[in-house]
Amino acid sequence: MSCKKIFLVGFMCSGKSTVGRLLADMLGWQFVDIDKEVERIEKMSIPEIFETKGEDYFRRRELEVLMDLVKDEGLVISTGGGLGSNSKAMEIMKTSGLVVWLRVDFETFLERCGKDSSRPLLRKSREELHKLFESRSKIYAKAHLELNGTMEPFVLVKEITCACENYPFAL
Template sequence: MNKNNIVLVGFMGTGKSTVGKALAERLNWTFVDVDREIEAVEGKSIPVLFREKGEEYFRQSEQEQIARVMQGSRQIVSMGGGAVLREANRRAMAASGLVVALTASASTILERVKNDPDRPLLAGNPEQKIAQLLKERKNAYQFADIHINTDELQVTEVVEAILSFPSG
Protein backbone atom coordinates (compact mmCIF):
# COMPACT_ATOMS: atom_id res chain seq x y z
CA MET A 1 0.00 0.00 0.00
CA ASN A 2 0.98 3.62 -0.36
CA LYS A 3 0.44 6.78 1.63
CA ASN A 4 -0.66 8.75 -1.39
CA ASN A 5 -4.07 9.55 0.05
CA ILE A 6 -5.33 12.06 2.57
CA VAL A 7 -7.99 10.62 4.86
CA LEU A 8 -10.36 12.91 6.74
CA VAL A 9 -11.87 11.53 9.92
CA GLY A 10 -13.89 13.17 12.65
CA PHE A 11 -17.30 13.50 14.15
CA MET A 12 -20.24 14.48 11.95
CA GLY A 13 -20.36 18.18 11.22
CA THR A 14 -16.62 18.80 11.61
CA GLY A 15 -16.20 19.65 7.93
CA LYS A 16 -14.91 16.43 6.35
CA SER A 17 -16.93 16.68 3.12
CA THR A 18 -16.56 20.43 2.68
CA VAL A 19 -12.82 20.44 3.42
CA GLY A 20 -12.34 17.24 1.42
CA LYS A 21 -13.86 18.69 -1.74
CA ALA A 22 -11.79 21.89 -1.44
CA LEU A 23 -8.61 19.92 -0.79
CA ALA A 24 -9.25 17.58 -3.73
CA GLU A 25 -9.78 20.56 -6.01
CA ARG A 26 -6.62 22.24 -4.76
CA LEU A 27 -4.48 19.11 -5.33
CA ASN A 28 -6.36 17.96 -8.43
CA TRP A 29 -6.98 14.63 -6.71
CA THR A 30 -10.17 12.58 -6.59
CA PHE A 31 -12.64 13.24 -3.76
CA VAL A 32 -14.21 10.08 -2.34
CA ASP A 33 -16.97 10.19 0.27
CA VAL A 34 -17.19 6.71 1.82
CA ASP A 35 -20.83 7.24 2.82
CA ARG A 36 -21.73 7.99 -0.82
CA GLU A 37 -19.79 4.85 -1.88
CA ILE A 38 -21.84 2.76 0.57
CA GLU A 39 -25.09 4.27 -0.73
CA ALA A 40 -24.08 3.51 -4.33
CA VAL A 41 -23.22 -0.13 -3.58
CA GLU A 42 -26.24 -0.73 -1.33
CA GLY A 43 -28.68 1.22 -3.50
CA LYS A 44 -30.10 2.90 -0.39
CA SER A 45 -29.45 6.01 1.66
CA ILE A 46 -27.63 5.71 4.99
CA PRO A 47 -30.81 6.49 7.01
CA VAL A 48 -32.73 3.79 5.12
CA LEU A 49 -29.88 1.28 5.64
CA PHE A 50 -29.86 2.04 9.38
CA ARG A 51 -33.63 1.70 9.58
CA GLU A 52 -33.96 -1.46 7.47
CA LYS A 53 -30.80 -3.38 8.30
CA GLY A 54 -29.36 -1.82 11.45
CA GLU A 55 -26.09 -0.20 12.44
CA GLU A 56 -24.09 -3.45 12.48
CA TYR A 57 -24.97 -4.19 8.84
CA PHE A 58 -24.05 -0.61 7.92
CA ARG A 59 -20.70 -0.85 9.75
CA GLN A 60 -19.83 -4.07 7.89
CA SER A 61 -20.67 -2.48 4.53
CA GLU A 62 -18.62 0.56 5.57
CA GLN A 63 -15.61 -1.64 6.41
CA GLU A 64 -15.80 -3.30 2.99
CA GLN A 65 -15.94 0.03 1.16
CA ILE A 66 -13.07 1.48 3.21
CA ALA A 67 -10.88 -1.54 2.37
CA ARG A 68 -11.70 -1.09 -1.32
CA VAL A 69 -11.30 2.70 -1.46
CA MET A 70 -8.01 2.73 0.46
CA GLN A 71 -6.38 0.66 -2.29
CA GLY A 72 -6.52 3.73 -4.54
CA SER A 73 -4.16 6.69 -4.59
CA ARG A 74 -4.24 10.46 -5.09
CA GLN A 75 -7.55 10.59 -3.25
CA ILE A 76 -9.02 12.78 -0.58
CA VAL A 77 -11.17 10.32 1.37
CA SER A 78 -13.94 11.56 3.65
CA MET A 79 -14.89 8.93 6.21
CA GLY A 80 -18.21 8.65 7.99
CA GLY A 81 -18.07 9.86 11.60
CA GLY A 82 -18.13 6.35 13.05
CA ALA A 83 -15.71 4.74 10.58
CA VAL A 84 -12.91 4.91 13.17
CA LEU A 85 -14.80 2.63 15.56
CA ARG A 86 -13.44 -0.52 13.91
CA GLU A 87 -9.76 -1.40 14.25
CA ALA A 88 -9.66 -2.81 10.69
CA ASN A 89 -10.78 0.57 9.35
CA ARG A 90 -8.17 2.48 11.35
CA ARG A 91 -5.44 0.12 10.10
CA ALA A 92 -6.53 0.53 6.47
CA MET A 93 -6.61 4.32 6.80
CA ALA A 94 -3.22 4.59 8.50
CA ALA A 95 -1.56 2.17 6.08
CA SER A 96 -2.45 4.09 2.95
CA GLY A 97 -3.10 7.66 3.91
CA LEU A 98 -2.15 10.70 5.90
CA VAL A 99 -4.96 10.70 8.46
CA VAL A 100 -6.36 14.08 9.43
CA ALA A 101 -8.82 14.32 12.33
CA LEU A 102 -11.14 17.32 12.13
CA THR A 103 -12.68 18.34 15.43
CA ALA A 104 -15.25 20.88 16.58
CA SER A 105 -17.10 21.74 19.77
CA ALA A 106 -20.49 20.19 20.50
CA SER A 107 -22.20 23.55 19.95
CA THR A 108 -20.53 24.03 16.55
CA ILE A 109 -21.48 20.49 15.52
CA LEU A 110 -25.09 21.01 16.60
CA GLU A 111 -25.28 24.27 14.66
CA ARG A 112 -23.91 22.60 11.52
CA VAL A 113 -26.07 19.44 11.56
CA LYS A 114 -29.30 20.41 13.34
CA ASN A 115 -31.30 20.79 10.11
CA ASP A 116 -29.84 17.76 8.35
CA PRO A 117 -32.43 14.95 8.11
CA ASP A 118 -29.77 12.41 7.06
CA ARG A 119 -28.26 11.94 10.52
CA PRO A 120 -29.78 8.67 11.85
CA LEU A 121 -27.64 8.66 15.00
CA LEU A 122 -29.12 12.00 16.08
CA ALA A 123 -32.77 10.92 16.12
CA GLY A 124 -34.58 12.24 19.16
CA ASN A 125 -32.60 14.84 21.08
CA PRO A 126 -29.67 15.91 18.83
CA GLU A 127 -27.95 17.98 21.52
CA GLN A 128 -27.95 15.08 23.98
CA LYS A 129 -26.94 12.55 21.30
CA ILE A 130 -24.00 14.70 20.15
CA ALA A 131 -22.73 15.05 23.73
CA GLN A 132 -23.11 11.31 24.33
CA LEU A 133 -21.42 10.27 21.07
CA LEU A 134 -18.57 12.77 21.53
CA LYS A 135 -17.93 11.30 24.98
CA GLU A 136 -18.04 7.72 23.65
CA ARG A 137 -15.69 8.53 20.77
CA LYS A 138 -13.38 10.80 22.77
CA ASN A 139 -10.27 8.70 22.02
CA ALA A 140 -11.35 7.20 18.70
CA TYR A 141 -9.47 9.73 16.58
CA GLN A 142 -6.17 9.58 18.49
CA PHE A 143 -4.49 7.52 15.76
CA ALA A 144 -4.67 10.42 13.29
CA ASP A 145 -1.45 12.09 12.10
CA ILE A 146 -2.90 15.60 12.39
CA HIS A 147 -5.69 17.09 14.54
CA ILE A 148 -7.35 20.33 13.46
CA ASN A 149 -10.14 22.11 15.33
CA THR A 150 -12.47 23.63 12.71
CA ASP A 151 -14.58 25.76 15.10
CA GLU A 152 -13.07 29.11 14.11
CA LEU A 153 -11.42 28.25 10.78
CA GLN A 154 -12.55 28.90 7.23
CA VAL A 155 -12.38 25.97 4.80
CA THR A 156 -9.34 27.48 3.06
CA GLU A 157 -7.53 27.76 6.41
CA VAL A 158 -8.13 24.07 7.15
CA VAL A 159 -6.88 23.14 3.67
CA GLU A 160 -3.72 25.22 4.21
CA ALA A 161 -3.14 23.62 7.62
CA ILE A 162 -3.31 20.14 6.05
CA LEU A 163 -1.04 21.08 3.15
CA SER A 164 1.53 22.62 5.50
CA PHE A 165 1.96 19.32 7.37
CA PRO A 166 5.38 17.84 6.53
CA SER A 167 4.89 14.66 4.51
CA GLY A 168 7.01 11.54 4.63
Protein backbone atom coordinates in the same frame (compact mmCIF):
# COMPACT_ATOMS: atom_id res chain seq x y z
CA MET B 1 3.75 15.23 -2.49
CA SER B 2 4.84 12.68 0.08
CA CYS B 3 1.48 11.17 0.97
CA LYS B 4 -0.68 9.38 -1.59
CA LYS B 5 -4.01 9.39 0.28
CA ILE B 6 -5.60 11.68 2.83
CA PHE B 7 -8.34 10.51 5.17
CA LEU B 8 -10.57 13.05 6.93
CA VAL B 9 -12.15 11.90 10.18
CA GLY B 10 -14.36 13.64 12.71
CA PHE B 11 -17.82 13.79 14.16
CA MET B 12 -20.89 14.60 12.08
CA CYS B 13 -20.85 18.10 10.60
CA SER B 14 -17.16 18.67 11.29
CA GLY B 15 -16.55 19.77 7.70
CA LYS B 16 -15.07 16.58 6.24
CA SER B 17 -16.97 16.75 2.94
CA THR B 18 -16.54 20.50 2.44
CA VAL B 19 -12.81 20.42 3.21
CA GLY B 20 -12.37 17.16 1.33
CA ARG B 21 -13.79 18.52 -1.92
CA LEU B 22 -11.66 21.68 -1.73
CA LEU B 23 -8.56 19.67 -0.88
CA ALA B 24 -9.08 17.20 -3.72
CA ASP B 25 -9.61 20.06 -6.19
CA MET B 26 -6.44 21.78 -5.02
CA LEU B 27 -4.38 18.58 -5.30
CA GLY B 28 -5.99 17.40 -8.53
CA TRP B 29 -7.04 14.21 -6.75
CA GLN B 30 -10.33 12.36 -6.58
CA PHE B 31 -12.67 13.05 -3.65
CA VAL B 32 -14.58 10.12 -2.17
CA ASP B 33 -17.23 10.43 0.53
CA ILE B 34 -17.56 6.94 1.98
CA ASP B 35 -21.17 7.56 3.10
CA LYS B 36 -22.14 8.57 -0.45
CA GLU B 37 -20.27 5.58 -1.85
CA VAL B 38 -22.21 3.18 0.42
CA GLU B 39 -25.47 4.85 -0.66
CA ARG B 40 -24.49 4.45 -4.33
CA ILE B 41 -23.60 0.78 -3.90
CA GLU B 42 -26.67 -0.04 -1.82
CA LYS B 43 -28.97 2.12 -3.96
CA MET B 44 -30.57 3.57 -0.82
CA SER B 45 -30.02 6.42 1.60
CA ILE B 46 -28.28 5.93 4.93
CA PRO B 47 -31.57 6.33 6.85
CA GLU B 48 -33.09 3.61 4.61
CA ILE B 49 -30.10 1.32 5.19
CA PHE B 50 -30.36 1.85 8.97
CA GLU B 51 -34.09 1.16 8.87
CA THR B 52 -34.10 -1.88 6.59
CA LYS B 53 -30.73 -3.53 7.24
CA GLY B 54 -29.59 -2.01 10.54
CA GLU B 55 -26.65 0.02 11.74
CA ASP B 56 -24.35 -3.02 12.05
CA TYR B 57 -24.86 -3.82 8.37
CA PHE B 58 -24.08 -0.21 7.42
CA ARG B 59 -20.90 -0.24 9.54
CA ARG B 60 -19.70 -3.42 7.81
CA ARG B 61 -20.37 -1.94 4.36
CA GLU B 62 -18.48 1.29 5.07
CA LEU B 63 -15.48 -0.73 6.29
CA GLU B 64 -15.62 -2.81 3.08
CA VAL B 65 -15.65 0.39 0.99
CA LEU B 66 -12.65 1.68 2.95
CA MET B 67 -10.77 -1.59 2.32
CA ASP B 68 -11.32 -1.15 -1.42
CA LEU B 69 -10.24 2.50 -1.41
CA VAL B 70 -6.93 1.98 0.41
CA LYS B 71 -5.64 0.15 -2.68
CA ASP B 72 -5.74 3.39 -4.71
CA GLU B 73 -3.66 6.59 -4.63
CA GLY B 74 -4.43 10.24 -5.24
CA LEU B 75 -7.55 10.19 -3.08
CA VAL B 76 -9.03 12.46 -0.46
CA ILE B 77 -11.42 10.29 1.53
CA SER B 78 -14.12 11.63 3.82
CA THR B 79 -15.12 8.99 6.35
CA GLY B 80 -18.44 8.90 8.11
CA GLY B 81 -18.31 9.81 11.79
CA GLY B 82 -18.69 6.16 12.80
CA LEU B 83 -16.02 4.79 10.48
CA GLY B 84 -13.43 7.28 11.69
CA SER B 85 -14.09 6.15 15.25
CA ASN B 86 -13.64 2.46 14.44
CA SER B 87 -10.25 1.37 15.86
CA LYS B 88 -9.69 -1.17 13.09
CA ALA B 89 -10.50 1.39 10.39
CA MET B 90 -8.22 3.96 12.07
CA GLU B 91 -5.27 1.54 11.97
CA ILE B 92 -5.97 0.73 8.31
CA MET B 93 -6.08 4.42 7.44
CA LYS B 94 -2.95 5.29 9.43
CA THR B 95 -0.92 2.68 7.56
CA SER B 96 -2.33 3.81 4.19
CA GLY B 97 -2.10 7.59 4.23
CA LEU B 98 -2.34 10.79 6.22
CA VAL B 99 -5.24 10.80 8.71
CA VAL B 100 -6.59 14.22 9.69
CA TRP B 101 -9.08 14.81 12.49
CA LEU B 102 -11.28 17.85 11.94
CA ARG B 103 -12.17 18.54 15.55
CA VAL B 104 -15.23 20.57 16.54
CA ASP B 105 -16.73 21.00 19.98
CA PHE B 106 -20.11 19.51 20.86
CA GLU B 107 -21.99 22.83 20.66
CA THR B 108 -20.59 23.54 17.18
CA PHE B 109 -21.71 20.08 16.07
CA LEU B 110 -25.24 20.79 17.35
CA GLU B 111 -25.34 24.20 15.62
CA ARG B 112 -24.14 22.78 12.31
CA CYS B 113 -26.24 19.62 12.24
CA GLY B 114 -29.48 20.94 13.64
CA LYS B 115 -32.25 18.47 12.94
CA ASP B 116 -30.82 16.99 9.72
CA SER B 117 -33.21 14.13 8.95
CA SER B 118 -30.62 12.39 6.77
CA ARG B 119 -28.61 11.55 9.90
CA PRO B 120 -30.22 8.66 11.79
CA LEU B 121 -28.05 9.15 14.88
CA LEU B 122 -29.57 12.61 15.43
CA ARG B 123 -32.69 10.85 16.69
CA LYS B 124 -30.81 10.14 19.91
CA SER B 125 -31.17 12.35 22.98
CA ARG B 126 -28.70 15.16 23.62
CA GLU B 127 -27.14 13.08 26.42
CA GLU B 128 -26.73 10.03 24.18
CA LEU B 129 -25.21 12.18 21.44
CA HIS B 130 -22.76 13.76 23.89
CA LYS B 131 -21.68 10.32 25.13
CA LEU B 132 -21.20 9.17 21.50
CA PHE B 133 -19.28 12.38 20.73
CA GLU B 134 -16.92 11.79 23.67
CA SER B 135 -16.30 8.11 22.93
CA ARG B 136 -15.63 8.73 19.23
CA SER B 137 -13.25 11.59 20.01
CA LYS B 138 -10.94 9.15 21.81
CA ILE B 139 -10.41 7.24 18.54
CA TYR B 140 -10.25 10.36 16.34
CA ALA B 141 -7.42 11.57 18.59
CA LYS B 142 -5.23 8.78 17.16
CA ALA B 143 -5.09 10.59 13.80
CA HIS B 144 -1.74 11.83 12.53
CA LEU B 145 -2.95 15.44 12.57
CA GLU B 146 -5.63 17.24 14.60
CA LEU B 147 -7.03 20.52 13.26
CA ASN B 148 -9.67 22.90 14.56
CA GLY B 149 -12.66 22.19 12.32
CA THR B 150 -14.10 25.66 12.96
CA MET B 151 -11.34 27.31 10.92
CA GLU B 152 -12.18 28.45 7.40
CA PRO B 153 -12.13 25.52 4.94
CA PHE B 154 -9.39 27.12 2.80
CA VAL B 155 -7.19 27.52 5.88
CA LEU B 156 -7.73 23.86 6.76
CA VAL B 157 -6.83 22.85 3.19
CA LYS B 158 -3.59 24.83 3.43
CA GLU B 159 -2.72 23.20 6.79
CA ILE B 160 -3.40 19.72 5.38
CA THR B 161 -1.36 20.27 2.22
CA CYS B 162 1.57 21.54 4.31
CA ALA B 163 1.34 18.44 6.50
CA CYS B 164 1.20 16.22 3.43
CA GLU B 165 4.24 17.90 1.88
CA ASN B 166 6.18 17.37 5.08
CA TYR B 167 4.76 13.90 5.64
CA PRO B 168 7.22 12.39 8.14
CA PHE B 169 5.22 9.28 8.93
CA ALA B 170 6.61 5.92 7.88
CA LEU B 171 3.95 3.90 6.10
